[in-house]
Amino acid sequence: MKLILTTDVQNLGAPGDIVEVKDGYGRNYLLPRNYAIVATRGAEKQVEQIRRAQKARQIRDLGHAKEVANQIGQLSVTVTAKAAGDSGRLFGSVTPAQVVEAVKKAGGPALDRHAIEIPEQIKSVGTHPVSVRLHPEVTAQVQVAVVAS
Template sequence: MKLILTADVPNLGAPGDIVEVKDGYGRNYLLPRQLAIPATRGAEKQVAAIKRAQKARQIRDLGHAREVAGQLGNLSVTVKAKAAGDSGRLFGSVTAADVVDAVRAAGGPPIDRRAVEVPGQIKTVGNHAVTIRLHPEVTTELGVEVVAS
């Protein structure tokens, strides 16, 4: 299936890229989430406009992304997990949405949960590092302390 990406998709491409993906991936993931549109002749003409707009946003957003990364570097984030066993193992796991809520509660800048990359699953109490991809050129590590409530 030939698609035109409308948003940045990790390990696939940037907005405006024409990609060839398997039918199920396109039909069940990319199209319902509006991350891509079908590649038709009319849509292919819009690729130049999408790439131009993306390039203008990147230049404008790079400085802002660095500013947000600086704000996140000075932040102390604590995630309160619902419950944990005696050994410190959580009954469940900490998700990217939990990290975003904790950043917002700590007074940090608003970030998108899709930009947060949680390594594997956080299933224990303690300090963990998560990666936040703010821009294709700007990523930052955030220390997250998980405590049982």
Template sequence: MKLILTADVSNLGAPGDIVEVKDGYGRNYLLPRQLAIPATRGAEKEVAAIRKARQVREVRDLGHAKEIAAQLKSLPPVQLSARAASDSGRLFGSVTPAEVVSAVRAAGGPQLDRRTLTLPGQIKATGQHTVSVRLHPEVDADFELEVSASAR
């Protein structure tokens, strides 16, 4: 089955890539989750739009990715104030990638795409956590996130 990816799928491709997958994988996983669309002649125009949007968001090249990774490593632990927590430090809710991205930006770090973050499971407790960012297929960066409870 020939499909056009609309989102980044690990071990398969990036948005705008035309891939050949097994019928069941495409029909039962990729299409229902809207990670891909069927490759048709009319979809060629959509591919151009998807690739253009991807280029705007994407890190320019390997050198730029290494530069951003160096910026992230030089940051002190990023402070994030969660909405509320119990006395034992357990959060009411969890920390989202969008909150982490805005905390990095507020700490003076680079602008990141929330979809490139890899959180260590769900962050549901205060304390220090290590967050990974996939900047480029060859460059991953880690930084420390300090989660604290906001004043009630």
């Protein structure tokens, strides 16, 4: 199956890349999550538009990624979540979108939620480590403080 990637997919390619994948992987994983679109003649014309849009949001280079990583590492990021009683457990879990919003509120840069890597679900109040993949060679660590509302 021939697809055009719309976001960065680890071990596969960058946005705008035309890739050949197995039918099941494309149909069951990439297409439902909007990581790719089917490569047609019309869609191939959109490749340049996808690349331009991604380049505008992307970290410019390795030096810029390291600079942003230092900036993110110095932030005090707090996420407010609904707690379930005195035990400190949450009703849900903290999502990457909530982390992106908290980083932005703390004065950090606008990040892509797909770049946020939460090692295990955050389901309790406290401080938790979260990784932010800024560049293939640069990953920033940020401590996210989860407080009950």
